[in-house]
Structures are given as structure tokens and as C-alpha cells.
Amino acid sequence: MKTLRSHVCGHWHEATTGFTELHDPCSEQVVARVSSVGIDFRATLEHARSKGGPTLRQLTFAQRGDLLQSMSKALYADRDALIELSLQTTGTTRKDAKFDLDGATATLAFYANLGKELGNRRVLVDGEGLALGRTERFYGRHMRVPLLGAAIQINAFNFPAWGFAEKAACSLLAGVPAISKPASSTAMVTARCVEILVEANILPDGVLQFICGEAGDLLSHLGPQDALAFTGSAATALKLRRTENLLASSTRVNIEADSLNAAVLGPDVAVGSDTWNLFLKDVEREITQKTGQKCTAVRRVFVPASMLDTVLSELADRLGRVVTGNPADPSVTMGPLTSARQLEDGLAGITTLQAQARLVLGSGHRIDGVGNPAGTGFFLAPTLLHAPEARAATAVHNHEVFGPVATIMTHDDSAADAAALVALGQGTLVTSVYSDDDAWVSRFVEAGGAWTGRLYLGSSKMAEQAMGSGLVLPQSIHGGPGRAGGGEELGGLRGLEFYTRRVALQGSRKMVESLAEMR
Ligand code: NAP
DSSP, X not given: OEEOOEEXXXXXXXXXXXXXXXXXXXXXXXXXXXXXXXXXXXXXXXXIIIIIHHHHHHSOHHHHHHHHHHHHXXXXXXXXXXXXXXXXXHOOOHHHHHHHHHHHHHHHHHHHHHHHHHTTOSSEEEEEEEEOSSSTTEEXXXXXXXXXXXXXXXXXXXXXXXXXHHHXXXXXXXXXXXXXXXXXXXXXXXXXXXXXXXXXXOSOTTSEEEOOSOOTTGGGGOOTTOEEEEESOHHHHHHHHTOHHHHHTTOEEEEEOOOOOEEEEOTTOOXXXXXXXXXXHHHHHHHHGGGGOOTTOOOEEEEEGGGHHHHHHHHHHHHHTOOBBOTTXXXXXXXXXXXXXXXXXXXXXXXXHTTTOEEXXXXXXOBOOBTSOTTOSOBOOOEEEEOSOTTTOHHHHHOOOOSSEEEEEEEOSOHHHHHHHHHTTSOEEEEEEEOSOHHHHHHHHHHHGGGEEEEEEEOTTTTTTOOOTTOOOTTSEEOOSGGGOSOOEESGGGGGGGGEEEEEEEEEHHHHHHHHTOO
């Protein structure tokens, strides 16, 4: 059985005790084991601070961008093998595996290009300079300097390649070394990505370290110049936020957590129109892609009452054609959930929703997968529910079922009501609105914009080029208020803000301007 290794302090570390086993979600056979026992976490952190940080900060943005470009190329060169590995060990379909891996290489390449554009400088300027005194002899400006510590990057299980790459891209370009920890259940893919990068000898010592297994006492050593970027459940996030030294040192913490994302259909949308078709296509994809194990997946769907029956029957029809099973079978379009725990949580979640919603599609039980031996595998069919009392459906607005499960409800045709219903989810990563009525959309955004990190505005004008509400593009920010964690990642250069500090410069104009242009 394969034992996954960590890469810390310039060496591979292979534990000999304390293992957690990883299972193939189709066969339920053990495919690997992980453990971080024996890692000196304090030394790992020091290694990043004393070796990786100084090396990175000496590099210009263009040079850091070159490192990201090399990472992207190295992973892309092994794309096929990584996709196979993902298929074999995480139960994902080929299409979903590509989504993860191509997302990883594209995001690295995107930030590589930003580095190139920033060129030979090493710090970012923030806004324009201005006179502080009577004249410009006393002058002020802001710049952003990289943190002097390390970035701890803890990821969720659902995007083992992309999650790792998108966080590393931002911190490395900012000049801050990363210590990356994947979720154990899908760590095989991340571990192979790191092996590829180490084998290719792309990154200087200490720039990127990798912990496979538990984080041990790592967080207890973090200080004011370090940062913690976490993606995962709200429950784990709360635990981490409470870590005493993070609070005492004002260590930066960014949280990407649960989200009850919503899709809203406007009352102007005619059945059969481009916008209607886009809505149905998006909602179907967002329920089934990655078997619904996507932080941006649609969990709640709000439609005008007059369209409820049509939407229910169209979606049930589309979702009913999804083939759930072992991705090795060519007819399969949706794989299993990733682990026994995910299946258990998913089934319990459906039961919770059923208190206020009725099942329209799906049984609320585990199913056998197509192309897989009966009785094995963590399979759950696409599940659609209808909650007749949208406002009273508290479970639907509060409980994220991390699987191919969504609930349909109605709004009263007004943008204010639709926005108020979406807000019951207490903060989403993404809310998608389908309408060609600009005034309706504008009222919705005014009332509900503050409750979401991203508004995906589906209309006939963009339908042809639309990529789906669940796609996280590096150009736009990712993160949402409230329940979604309150964090913010990506968004072009905005993604570097978390890893840099804004510092105000006040002095002679000549000195201030030359510092802001620091090379
Ligand atoms: P999870 O159980 O909270 O785990 C997330 C990560 O935290 C894993 O790497 C896990 O490691 C680690 N972890 C757990 N306890 C820890 C501790 N005490 N100290 C340090 N690290 C710890 O979440 P998950 O099951 O992997 O992911 C599913 C959840 O993530 C869903 O709720 C989903 O909404 C959310 N999610 C959010 C986003 C977003 O961008 N907002 C994206 C993806 C997923 P181990 O696996 O080794 O325990």
C-alpha cells in the first residue's frame, strides 16, 4: 500500500505510525495511507520563514511569475497521469478530474502572467501619492509589502489540485512561502502534484512545503507575520479561528467555508428562451458536477410560483438522465461521493431537509453504482426536493448537503422577495440570477448584493459564452460573507492582498516615490 509522504525542511518525510487510510470510493478498498507523525512543525515553519521567504522576496514579480509558469507547465506535462490517478483514487469522472487539474494549471498560468505584467518590481503600490503638507515636499503614498512569515494553506477534499494551486499561486507571487496541507481523503492527487514539482526541482528550498496528514501543533507556532488560509467546513473553521495564539498575534486568517448558494429565476424569463435554457443547464450542472461536492454548487433554487411545475418536471427529467456509477464505465456521467463520511453526512442531510421539503427525485438512500459491484461504493443519485413554504424552510437555508442535492422553492415575483429568501442562507459564495430584465436584476443586486461574494447574472446576451455559476475564475474574487466564511481569494491582484501588508509612507516626495517604485 502506498504511504503518502510530506515534503518539509527540504526533505521527504515518510511516517511509520499514526496512519489514516484512504479509500477508493467505488471499491471501498484502501488505496493509500497518510500520517504526519514525526514532523517537526516548528522547524517546518522556521524553514519557510528563514529560507523560503528571503529567497522569494529577493525575486521580482516577473521572476516569481516564472516559477508559477514552470509549476503550471510541469503539472500540465503530467496531466493525463494525474487525471488517471484522480479517477482511480477519488472516484471522480474524467470530466470532473479535468476540471480540477485544468483549473490548477490555468490559475498558476494566470498568476504567472500577472507576475510578468508587474515586471521588475518587488512591492505593490496602493493608490496614488498625495501632498500631506502645504506642498508636495511632505508627501504620502501607500505600498504593499509581503508578510515576513509563512502562509499555511489548508484545503478541502473536493479540489485536490486546484485548491492547492490557487492558494500557492497567490502567496508565492506575493513573496510569501507556502506550507500546504491537503484534506487527507483525496491527498493522493495533491501528493503527486507536489512530487512532480519536487522532481522537476522548480522551486527554491523552503518556498513550498507539504504536509500530508494532520496539522499537528503547526498552528500553535504561528505569529503576527504568518497567515492561515483555510478552506473547509464551517465547524473546522470555527475551531481554527479560536486558536489562542492566532487571536493573540492578530495572525491573518482567511476562511472559505460552507455556502448555501442560490439560483434565482426572474419572472420575465419565458419557457424555452435562451435564458431559460441557460438556467436549466446551469442548475443541472451545478447539482451534478463533482457529484455536488463543490463549494459553489447550487443548493437552493428560487423560481416564480407560476413556473414551479415546469421547472420541477424539466429538472427532474434532466437529472433523471444522469448515470451515477463507477467512472471507469463509459456510460457513467456522475461518480460516487468521495468517502464513507461524505455519504453518511449526505444521507443525514437529506433527512434533515425532508422535515420541510418533499422528495421530487431520488430516494434519500445509497444506491448501487452503474458498472460497480452491488453493495459497494459511496453512491448517491441526484436528489431534488421541493419546499412549499420557502420562508419556513429553515433547514434548507441552514444545512449544506455536500452532494448532488438541491431544493426548489418559490418567490413572489419581486426582486425584493427573491433577495430576502436568498439572504436566509446567511451568506453565499455565489448567487446566480437569470433574467433579461435589467431593472429587476438591479433591484435584486441592491437588496441582496451584500449577501454574496459573486453574482452570476445569466441572460440571453451572455448565454453563448457563459461558463456556469460554479466556475471559479482567477480574475474574479472567490469567497463570501457570513456562513461562507467571510473570506476572499483570487480576483487578480486582489488575491495578493491577504499575503501583503499595506504600509503608509510619509516623507519627502523623492524618497516616498523611490520607495514605492522599489526594485
Ligand atoms: P473539513 O473536514 O473541515 O476539512 C478541511 C481541511 O481542514 C482538511 O484539510 C482537514 O484535514 C483540515 N482539518 C480538519 N481539522 C483540522 C484541525 N484541527 N487543524 C488543522 N486542520 C484541520 O472539510 P472537508 O470535509 O474537507 O470539506 C468539505 C467542506 O468544505 C464543505 O463544507 C464545503 O462547503 C467546504 N468547502 C468550501 C469551499 C470554499 O471555497 N468556500 C471550497 C471547498 C469546500 P484532514 O482531511 O486531514 O482532516
